[in-house]
Amino acid sequence: MIVNDKSILVLGRPNSGKTVFSGQLYGRLQNEEGKIKLLSIPRNITPIVETLNRLENGDLPSHTPSDKKHDISLSLKYDNINFNLLYPDYGGEQINDIIHKRRLNSNWLQMIEDSELWLLFIRIQDIDFFFDLSKKIKTVEKGNKKDNSTLKSLSDQVFFIELLQMLLFHKGIGLKHKTPLPKLCIVLSCWDEIKNRSKYKPFEILQLNLPLLYEFINSKWGNGLCNIYGLSSLGFSLEKKDNQEKYRDDGPEDYGYIIMDDGKKINDLTLLLTHIVDS
Amino acid sequence: MSNKCSNPNCHAPDVTCIEGHDDYHECPNWSKTNIVEDENTDVTIKEPVEPDASRAVSWTGNSFGLEDLNIIAERSNPYLIGIIGASNAGKTSFLCMLYTLLYNGKNIENYQFAGSYTLISWENIANNFRFNGNSSPTFPPHTTSQAGRINGLLHLSLKNNNDFKDVIFTDAPGEWFSKWAEDVDNSSSMGARWIHQYANVFLLFIDCQKLTIESKNRGKERAEVIRIIKRLNQNLGNRPVAVIWSKYEDYEVSDQIEKKIKRALKDIPNYKEFEVNNIPNANDDTYCIDNIREVIKWALNHGNSFEYTTIDISAQNVNSFLLKYRGL
Numbered sequence: 001m002i003v004n005d006k007s008i009l010v011l012g013r014p015n016s017g018k019t020v021f022s023g024q025l026y027g028r029l030q031n032e033e034g035k036i037k038l039l040s041i042p043r044n045i046t047p048i049v050e051t052l053n054r055l056e057n058g059d060l061p062s063h064t065p066s067d068k069k070h071d072i073s074l075s076l077k078y079d080n081i082n083f084n085l086l087y088p089d090y091g092g093e094q095i096n097d098i099i100h101k102r103r104l105n106s107n108w109l110q111m112i113e114d115s116e117l118w119l120l121f122i123r124i125q126d127i128d129f130f131f132d133l134s135k136k137i138k139t140v141e142k143g144n145k146k147d148n149s150t151l152k153s154l155s156d157q158v159f160f161i162e163l164l165q166m167l168l169f170h171k172g173i174g175l176k177h178k179t180p181l182p183k184l185c186i187v188l189s190c191w192d193e194i195k196n197r198s199k200y201k202p203f204e205i206l207q208l209n210l211p212l213l214y215e216f217i218n219s220k221w222g223n224g225l226c227n228i229y230g231l232s233s234l235g236f237s238l239e240k241k242d243n244q245e246k247y248r249d250d251g252p253e254d255y256g257y258i259i260m261d262d263g264k265k266i267n268d269l270t271l272l273l274t275h276i277v278d279s
Numbered sequence: 280m281s282n283k284c285s286n287p288n289c290h291a292p293d294v295t296c297i298e299g300h301d302d303y304h305e306c307p308n309w310s311k312t313n314i315v316e317d318e319n320t321d322v323t324i325k326e327p328v329e330p331d332a333s334r335a336v337s338w339t340g341n342s343f344g345l346e347d348l349n350i351i352a353e354r355s356n357p358y359l360i361g362i363i364g365a366s367n368a369g370k371t372s373f374l375c376m377l378y379t380l381l382y383n384g385k386n387i388e389n390y391q392f393a394g395s396y397t398l399i400s401w402e403n404i405a406n407n408f409r410f411n412g413n414s415s416p417t418f419p420p421h422t423t424s425q426a427g428r429i430n431g432l433l434h435l436s437l438k439n440n441n442d443f444k445d446v447i448f449t450d451a452p453g454e455w456f457s458k459w460a461e462d463v464d465n466s467s468s469m470g471a472r473w474i475h476q477y478a479n480v481f482l483l484f485i486d487c488q489k490l491t492i493e494s495k496n497r498g499k500e501r502a503e504v505i506r507i508i509k510r511l512n513q514n515l516g517n518r519p520v521a522v523i524w525s526k527y528e529d530y531e532v533s534d535q536i537e538k539k540i541k542r543a544l545k546d547i548p549n550y551k552e553f554e555v556n557n558i559p560n561a562n563d564d565t566y567c568i569d570n571i572r573e574v575i576k577w578a579l580n581h582g583n584s585f586e587y588t589t590i591d592i593s594a595q596n597v598n599s600f601l602l603k604y605r606g607l
Contacts, residue, residue: 102340103333130409132379133559157382158398162340165394169336175354175393175436175443211384212392219393219438 005075006083006277007114009182011163012121014092017189019061020233021121022087023051024269027253029076034270039075039082047090048072055234055252058244071107078274085119085273086111099154099162104170112170117183117276120160121231124209125193127156157212164216184217184226185276191230191259192237201263202230227279229272230259285311288346295337340399342431342450345473350396351434351445358446360578361474363511364484365503366453369525372557373484374433374448375404376571381435385568387575393438400433404450437579444579449474460506475511480582481520482574483511485540487530501536508543519581520550521574527554528567551577 012018026048029038051061074085088108089095098104104112154162164184173181188194188202197205206228207214217226235255236243247255256269284290286308289297300306337350351357362370378401381392395401433448451470459471489500511520522544524532544550553574559567 103335105333109334132383132405132409133376154399155382155402158402161394162398165396166336170334175445207384212382215381215384215386215392216394219391 006081006116007111008083008085008117008119008273008276009111009115010085010087010119010121011089011095012092012189013095013123013126013159015126016092016121016123017187017231017233018087018092018121019047019051019090020055021187021189021231021269021272022048022085022090023055023061024233024252024256025273026074027052027055027251028270031253033253034268035078035274036270037077039077042072042074045072052252055247058238058247060238071111076273078277081277083273083277084114086115088112095163098166099159102166104166109170112167115182117185118167119185119187119276120164121187121189122160122206122210123189123193124205125190127209157210160210160213161216164220168220181221181225183279184221186217186226186228187231187272188229189231189233191257192232192235194230197230197259202259202261203228205230227261227276229261229275231269231272232257233269283312284309290346292335294335294339301334338396340397342397342400342433343447344431347396348432348447351436351447355443355445358444358579358582359474359478359480360446360448360582361478361481362449362451362484363456363471363474363481363507364453364523364525365457365486365489365500365507367489368453368484368486369523369555369557370453370482370484371404371450373482373523373525373555373571373574374450375408376557377575378405379408380568380571385572387437387572387579390437390439390444390579393436393443395434395436397432397434400431400450446579449478456507457503460503460510463510475514478518480518480578481511482523482578483508483520484523484525487524487526487532490532490536490540491530492533497533497536501539504540505543508540508547512546515547517549519578520547521578522550522552523574524552524554526556528556549581553577 010018010022026045028034029036054061072085072087072090074087076083076085088111098108168181171182186202186206188205191197194205200208203214233256234252235257238244238247257265257267258269258272259265260275282292284296284303284306286297289308291297291303291306291309296303296306296309298306298308300309303309338347343350348357362374364370381387382405386392431450433450435446435448437444437446451474455468455471458465459468459475462468463472485504486500488494490497490504494500544552553570555570555574556567557571
């Protein structure tokens with residue numbers, strides 16, 4: 001690997017929007033749209049192609065089973081900058097295991113060492129909401145809130161904080177480290193699902209829904225070292241039949257948008273990466 | 280194969296090797312307990328070992344034992360908050376509520392949450408106060424002095440401007456302090472002795488529920504509270520004590536008992552009284568939340584901690600030839 005390449009570590013739980021974005025991105029790279037060029041095609045891109053094929057048909061991508069250990073690396077170029085997207089765990093299934101067993105395998109360790117930027121996908125709709133006694137106690141409307149039995153064993157905020165703590169540990173970054181950290185970018189995926197989204201900027205959505213994580217990120221990545229974006233890779237839900245037809249006729253590359261940190265909506269998905277690489 | 284390191288202080292492979300080896304198999308301490316001796320010959324055979332390419336982290340997420348403190352003692356002076364009081368006084372509920380407030384973004388003054396190595400333990404405590412509307416929240420289960428629920432030290436890393444503080448809260452059963460107040464040297468008082476010796480600041484919980492006029496055992500409870508206060512005061516020095524009248528909103532302490540306790544408190548050189556209800560009484564009880572934050576704010580700001588001061592080096596006029604020497 002060329003030393004002066006920027007390497008971006010791509011992270012996310014299963015169903016976090018990571019694979020859909022990657023499929024949408026790859027489709028655009030194949031068609032040579034946008035400013036990002038694919039430098040070389042990885043030897044095995046089956047999972048990405050599978051995602052793209054489903055999108056072409058207006059279907060949501062299926063879960064990648066965790067025993068298909070897919071680590072993928074994409075070599076890309078933007079202007080004069082070469083950069084790599086590193087996926088230690090394309091499907092996102094390994095990440096739950098990592099937090100529970102608290103160990104990282106050699107693939108992960110290598111990619112953490114090589115990366116100078118971490119891209120973390122979070123799907124707000126997947127965050128468990130529960131009441132606790134510090135909040136106003138309202139009566140729960142039926143069908144709106146999740147059942148206690150479906151709550152995850154470790155709360156979402158703690159999951160992400162432990163993940164970042166583990167990554168920092170393996171990167172050798174201490175609490176009082178004054179040298180620049182790997183930069184962190186948070187992507188709030190499935191932005192189109194978020195209620196009242198037009199009122200808020202991405203960082204406000206993160207702060208409202210994951211306040212402890214927000215504080216943690218600020219304590220370590222304050223002073224402009226963290227960007228928070230909104231992303232809708234699909235543009236809308238593919239559960240509606242009309243939307244599926246749109247994908248079949250126009251193709252997935254016509255849809256999708258990002259929300260920049262200042263709240264501005266941009267229709268070119270590749271700009272997410274160019275903005276990250278530029279800053 | 281024993282699967283344990285010969286160094287009793289090292290807990291590999293659950294956490295990282297204490298000597299710093301990336302692969303714990305390479306550590307000589309590990310090899311010592313993992314060599315199998317063949318009885319038939321004089322040759323010692325090493326168990327075939329698969330190279331382990333995975334790496335652990337140095338913490339488990341559960342509450343710290345005394346050895347785990349090394350993880351943070353290596354990088355800073357831990358700030359120990361000793362939480363003291365008889366059983367059921369509200370100590371664990373207080374911790375539960377503190378974490379719940381932080382979890383919801385309600386910071387303590389300008390201290391920012393900067394991480395924790397005991398998040399799983401915090402979550403276990405806080406889960407008692409979480410519910411989805413179908414089930415009810417409950418008070419945390421009794422902190423037993425037996426095994427089953429690991430009592431230990433809870434960690435929070437807090438950032439204030441550019442200053443980091445590693446804060447440790449003790450989560451100990453009330454029985455420890457009741458026993459320690461009676462008999463300091465008793466073997467079961469060891470934990471309480473340790474907390475008393477090393478804490479930077481104390482939170483002393485007084486259970487108002489046990490001291491009401493209706494409570495038949497209030498005399499015995501009053502005596503116990505005063506015993507704990509007097510024991511706390513021995514070798515206390517100038518360390519601050521936050522005296523917390525716990526559950527004050529729901530229970531009124533008998534006047535005479537309150538007077539007696541306040542008189543005993545006057546012997547403590549540096550203390551402040553707080554009234555705390557751990558559970559909000561109504562929707563949006565900001566008073567309850569603010570009281571809890573006040574306690575922690577005071578505890579963080581008033582304890583003795585190592586302060587960095589610049590050393591004033593004045594210019595010296597020296598006539599000694601040797602002292603003027605500056606090398607080549």
